Amino acid sequence: MKRAIEAALAADGEISVGAVIVKNGEIISSACNKKEALNDVTAHAEILAIRQAAEKLNRWRLDDCEMYVTLEPCPMCAWAILQSRIKTVYFGSYDTNYGALGSATDLRKLANSKLKVYGGILESECDQLLKNCFENMRK
Numbered sequence: 001m002k003r004a005i006e007a008a009l010a011a012d013g014e015i016s017v018g019a020v021i022v023k024n025g026e027i028i029s030s031a032c033n034k035k036e037a038l039n040d041v042t043a044h045a046e047i048l049a050i051r052q053a054a055e056k057l058n059r060w061r062l063d064d065c066e067m068y069v070t071l072e073p074c075p076m077c078a079w080a081i082l083q084s085r086i087k088t089v090y091f092g093s094y095d096t097n098y099g100a101l102g103s104a105t106d107l108r109k110l111a112n113s114k115l116k117v118y119g120g121i122l123e124s125e126c127d128q129l130l131k132n133c134f135e136n137m138r139k
Contacts, residue, residue: 001092001122004068007032007045008129016133019045019069021053021062021086028065029053045069046077050084062086070126072099072119078107081115088116092126 007018011032021029029052034043046069054060063085070092073081078100081089089101100107101117108115 001068001070001090001126003027003030004070004092005122005125005129008070008126011045011133013037016129017045017069017071019049019067021049021065021067023053023057023062023065028056042076044074044077046073047080050080050086054084060084066090068121070129071095072101072103074098075100075105075107079111082107082111082113086115088118090118090121092120092122093130094119094123 003020004018007020007030008016011017014033014036018032020027029049031045031048031052033045034048035041046067049067050062053062053065061084065086066088067081067086068090072091072093072095075098094103096103098104102119
């Protein structure tokens with residue numbers, strides 16, 4: 001999760017979210033939000049990390065991979081995670097407004113998925129990261 005936090009800190013001018021994908025204990029992709037930089041509504045950290053991992057492994061099925069992300073994934077990202085067949089997601093901050101892996105809704109129920117999800121990993125650090133981000137955006 002520390003590496004996901006490091007990735008989130010690189011999200012200059014974006015909402016500070018970072019994601020890393022790990023296979024066999026090795027980070028194979030790392031990304032931060034780039035929605036503003038790329039002018040792309042789908043450029044969330046999770047989506048970009050999935051794209052990088054798929055390119056590196058030369059396959060879309062990431063069933064032997066785990067994702068660490070600083071914020072609970074939104075519905076778009078949660079569905080991409082489910083479709084990519086990532087086996088486990090670890091996230092930091094809960095998102096009671098848009099979190100789609102248990103907080104606001106749980107898309108695993110629609111997909112009849114066996115995805116394992118663990119929330120609250122380094123939660124206070126991830127919460128502070130987002131708090132700082134929004135305070136800076138308001139300035």
